Amino acid sequence: MSLVSLPNLKDLIDSISRERNLPKHAVENALREALLKGYERFRRTQRLAEGVHFEEDYFDNFDVELDIEYEDEQGFRVLATKTIVEEVTSADHQIALAEVLEVAPEAQVGDTVVLDVTPEQRDFGRMAAIQTKQVLAQKLRDQQRKLIQEEFQDLEGTILMATVQRFERQSVIMTISSGTGQPEVEAELLKRDQLPNDNYRPNSKFRVVLKRVSEGSHRGPQLLVSRADAALVVELFSNEVPEIEDEIVRIVAVAREANPPSRSVGPRTKIAVDTAERDVDPVGACIGARGSRIQVVVNELRGEKIDVIRYSLDPATYIANALSPARVDEVRLMNPEERQAHVLVPEDQLSLAIGKEGQNVRLAARLTGWKIDIKDTAKYDHAEE
Incomplete structure (x- = not known):
């Protein structure tokens, strides 16, 4: 059988x-696909003058076989599966x-045979070689992306330790590991997923949540991580509070503003928790003795303010709790269908209930799913409203 010689092919694959x-095996598959594309380029050029029309599946019956068994004869050959016919109308397929009867007397019309159609080494031209090189680079990238996707797709939403490598524009490029013994891979921390109080120095380490594993062949890292996602807060509390891990306490909802619209307002999170156990205080479990548990989360988030509140099935109670630390006099559910509520607070609690630049009431509304209007109790007209 013919062979296009590629000296040291086995060493190249190993490298x-x-x-x-x-x-x-992934490198070999990529190389076979690339060499087949190079052969296609060679064959198309060869048959161009004949006016042959190449359909999308024209070369589906061709394959490439690598020969790396012997050191002195390494290379590849091209094989074609052809159908036996009485009269040939397509030399590439029939x-x-x-x-065939000259070498196989038992052959019949409709049978298929595999033939060696390897071109001469001198005929496998420069353009075909360039095509092979380009396709190989792309196929290797595709193989890498496929392996990364398989390795990390089940880890979306979990916390991973990341190491800062460099900046690219406004993004931070980090390396993360799946913990399966595979080498670290690059992940991107976009500007909107960064925390304002973080200092992303090279080689510094951060806990991040794996936000998304991208498919396709777009440029850049295919793993997106976040420090600003609410899922990070959930995972941090789950790690610190055994009652959450044991499903005694559950996190019902989280509202987070990691990057407030104004620099004068700091990051803040509200988290609603609940339990079915009468003798368990879910808020106290999350805060810990002398604030020990919540302090670990706050430290990891570089001083972010966190309000842990008790969830309630009663909307009025839930809304009042969500406005913590403000003291609420009354919650009036004005339009339950459209989830609109008036919250009455003493005059000295107005600024606390609303929060700096509206942050407290904004987060409470997101946490509860109700539109909340803060009112001064002393000036509220029950009859008019």
């Missing part, structure tokens, strides 16, 4: 496998019965 952290 690419090490450099790109890919299994050897072979005449008469020709």
